[in-house]
Amino acid sequence: MFRLFWVIAVAAIIAGATPGSIQAQTMLPGMGANSADAEAAPIPEEMTPDAINAMVARMSDDEVRDFLLQRLDSVAVAEGKKAEMLSGLDRIANLWNALITPTTNAFKKLPVLLSTQVKAYNNFSEAYGGNNGVVKMLSLIALLLAVAFAVEYAVKKWLVRTKNPENTGSSEGLREAVVFLLKRFLREIFGLVVFYIVLRAIGRLVLSPQQIMFAAPFVSYLIWMPRLAGAFSRFLMAPHRADLRLVNVSDHWARFIHRHLIGIVLLGGVTFFLANFNFANGILPGETLIAFWLDSGVYIYIAYVFWFARDGLSEMMRGTDTDNTRFDEIVARAYPYFGIAVAASTWALVSTLAGLGQLEQIYKGAHYTTMFLLLITPVIDSGIRGLVKHLVPPMQGEGPIAEQAYYATKRSYVRTGRVIALGFILSLIARAWDFSLLGLLQDRGGIADNLFSFAMTAIVGYVAYEGVSLWINRRLAAEFTALGMSKEDADNEMGGGGGSRLSTVLPLALVSAQTTIIVIFGLLAIGNLGVDITPLLAGAGIAGLAIGFGAQKLVGDVVSGIFFLVDDAFRTGEYVEIDGTMGAVEKISIRSMQLRHHRGPVHTIPYGEIPKLTNYSRDWVIMKLKFTVPFDTDPNKVKKLFKKIGQEMLQDDLFKEDFLQPFKSQGVFDFDDVGMIVRGKFMAKPGKQFTIRKEIYNKVKAAFAENDIDFARREVRVALPKTEAVGEMSDAEKAALTAGAAAAALQQQEQGPTKAPKGPD
Known part of the structure; x- marks a missing residue:
């Protein structure tokens, strides 16, 4: 078995x-x-x-x-x-x-849509005493609204007359325009508050609790919300004041967007009001889907506005900034289509939630809040660029390097503002859907929570990255305005003076800080996604050991560079010599330095291969000049001329800031077969000695000419017999004498005058 x-x-x-x-x-x-x-x-x-x-x-x-x-x-x-x-x-x-079910049901409910709505009104009419009771209540509400509007109008007129006179002229600047628009916006908000208080106070005295239940959503959705949207639109668009408009858009599109923005909010308010009205009068949400059609109408309305106003919206996003990047232009062109995509996506999200039966967030209007925040995100970006244009510090110094630093600072401000705005918008969206921000950052129970924590960590890391970069770049702009050799230094025999010690170290500090921030926040962001970063840390440690053992030369270069920087052996821009290789220090990294020779070549030298370094640009430079004068020249006279030239150059605005010690004579230095060699010297700032030397040569030549002092020339002397003996010479002796004189003259002409040597001693 x-x-x-x-x-x-x-x-x-x-x-x-x-x-x-x-x-x-x-x-x-x-x-x-x-x-x-x-x-x-x-x-x-x-x-x-x-x-x-x-x-x-x-x-x-x-x-x-x-x-x-x-x-x-x-x-x-x-x-x-x-x-x-x-x-x-x-x-x-x-x-x-779930996505298609609401649409299918809505079409199925179309035959009973009108009859069900009539049923809701009949129930409403019976609850309020028939048609006469409804008319009486609506008349009473209209009277209350008229009283509230009158009080609001009077208060606003009083404020305009006493506190903030209406500006009828053109605005003188952005600050004046913003101040005026902000005052007008606050005045409208204050008027809405007065309107609400008056209507609430009188309504509680006149209306019954049952009538208040109808009047409260009616006023909130159909009056208060559209008026609030209108106040916000007037602040931003200024449809009737082009001189005060904060965005770059024409009058036609400003008025078009203003009108339809109020219309969109009004249609959304009608959707909420009618949904509440039907539910309060015995019509269940699934019995009639008129709210679905109205809600879909909101998205269609938004798509209509973005499609027909795409030129104006792109113009608004483009702004007036002449420094827009290619990314800014792409965003400006894509913004209308982005708005249409957001409207379509919101409709799909709402339909899916309705099909799944998750209606709580829809009733709270979380989808409208999300859609509004997403639609204004590019507008906020345009506003950030406009504010940065006025808030960025002015350019320090002149030249292409200063302009590059200014534009880099400006773009850093824009990027930082964008990231902060993105984090703020994500937080508002999470709050609209009743997500706990602290819970999202701590629990991380699902993929959405992990993504939110990842995004917030990345945002914080990016802000830190931009903040450190901005601070160091600003210090660099103040410490060192020109990296490498200037045009004046490029024409000289050697490089000019270098930057400060801080300007040399800051580029390395910037790279180190940026790398540290990227690694730390990158690991934190990956950990927020639920990935265990312990193996990554262990792998990084093993890789570090492998690099330490396998690249000892690299480690030696890095360590040598650290000690060279600690010793302050060189700075960016200084002219140095390393084992016969000369050039200005143009760039330094963690393992090597680059020298730019004054003829153009660039030499890259690892720190570990530097046996000895000679710095020609540290603190001061002494230059000595030699001049050869005839033997019969008075040295004291030359000394006085040199001293006079030195004093004149100290008074010259072009050179007085470059001198550390004036030009003066050092007396007779040597004798040769031509004449006496006199020498002068001066002390100057590194890199300025060559310009000063040229001017001294010009002044010495002019001073010698004025005082009948010649530069020594090489001479050929020929001994001639006495005059009375010439007559006793034969014809052959006279011919030989003439030939010798001609040869001496030719030799003197070929050699030319003796030139004073140039260059440092």
């Missing part, structure tokens, strides 16, 4: 198995591994009862049990994968059904 049970079980399992899995089973579990005499028992190709019985007869009970367990596990895994696949498909199918 027991053997028969195994036969039936094996037959059932084999019958349910796939042909591929049967052919893959060439040896049963336990056979050939535990017994030396056992042979492989292949599964019979023909699944006849006799074949299965013969196969099982050759197997022990343990082997049959192992075989059954193995086949059951395979079937379970296959069924699990199939169920998982079906679960994913079912989830997609459920979302699709």
Whole structure:
């Protein structure tokens, strides 16, 4: 009996198995591994009862049990994968059904839409005493509204007359325009508050609680909300005051957007009011779907506005800034289509939530809040660029480097403002959907929570990154306004004076700080996604050890560079010599430095290969000049001329700031076969000595000419016989004498005058 049970079980399992899995089973579990005499028992190709019985007869009970367990596990895994696949498909199918169900039901409810709405009104009329009672209540509400409007109008007129006279002229600037518009906006908000207080106070005295239940949503959705939207639109668009308008848009599009913005809010208010009206009068949400049609009308209305006003909206996003980037232009062109996409996405989200029966957030208007925040995000970006244009500090210094620093600072302000605004908008959206910000940052229970924590961590890290970069770049602009050699230095024999020690270290500090922020916040952001970063840290430690052992030369270069910077051996812009290689320090990194030779070539030298460094630009430079004068020149006269030249140059505005010690004479330095060599010297700031030297040469030449002092020239002397002896010479002797004089004159002409040597001693 027991053997028969195994036969039936094996037959059932084999019958349910796939042909591929049967052919893959060439040896049963336990056979050939535990017994030396056992042979492989292949599964019979023909699944006849006799074949299965013969196969099982050759197997022990343990082997049959192992075989059954193995086949059951395979079937379970296959069924699990199939169920998982079906679960994913079912989830997609459920979302699709939830998306199309409200639309399908809405079309099904169209025949009873009007009759159901009439039923809601009849219930409302019966509750308020028939049509006469409804007319009486509406008349009373209209009277209350008239009184509230009158009080509001009087208060606003009093404020305009006493506190803030109406501006009828053109605005003189952005500040005046913003101040006026802000005062007008606050005055309108104050008027709305007065309107609400008066209406509430009188309404509680005149209306019954039942009438208040109707009047409160009527006033809130159909009057107060559109007026609030109008106040906001007037502040931003100023449809009738182009001189005060804060956005770059024409009068036509400003008025178009202003009108339709109020219309969109009014249609949304009608949607909420009618949904509450029907529910209060016995019509369940599923009984009539008029709210669905009105809500869909809101999205269609938004798409209509963004499509027909796309030129004006792109113009508004583009702004008046002449420094717009390619990204700004792309955003300006895409904004109208972005608005249409947001409207369509919001409709799909609301339809899906309604199809899933999650109506709580829809009743609270979370979808409208989300859509509004997403639609104004590009507008906020345009406003950020406009504010940065007026808030960014003025450019420090002149030249292309100063302009580049100014534009970099401006773009950094814009990027930081964008990221902060994005984080603020995400927080408002999360709050609109009743998400706890603290819970999202701490619990991280689902993928949405993880993504939110990831986004907020990335935003904080980016703000820190931009803040550090902005601070260091501002310090660099103040410390060092020109990286590398200037045009004046490029014309000299050697580079000019270098930057400060801080300007040399700050670029390395910037790279180090940026790298640290990226690594730390990158790991935190990855951890917020639920990824375990412990293996990443361990891998980074192992990689660090591998680099330390395998790249000892690199480590040596880095360590040497650190000590060179600590010793302040060189600074950016200084002219140095390293083992015969000369140039101005143009760039430094963590392992090497770049020298720009005064003829153009760039030399890259690792710190570890610097045996000795000579700095020609540190603190001060002494230059000594040599001049050769005839032997009969008075040295004291030359000394006075040099002193006079030095004093004159100290009074010259072009050179007085470059001198550390004036030009003066050092007396007779040497004699040669031409004349006396006199020398002068001066001390100047590094890089300025060459310009000063040129001017000194010009002044010395002019002073020597005024005082009849010549520069020594090489001479050839020829001894001539006495005059009375010339007559006694023969013709051959006279010809030889003439030839010798001509040769001496020719030699003197070829050699030219003796020139004073140039260059530092």
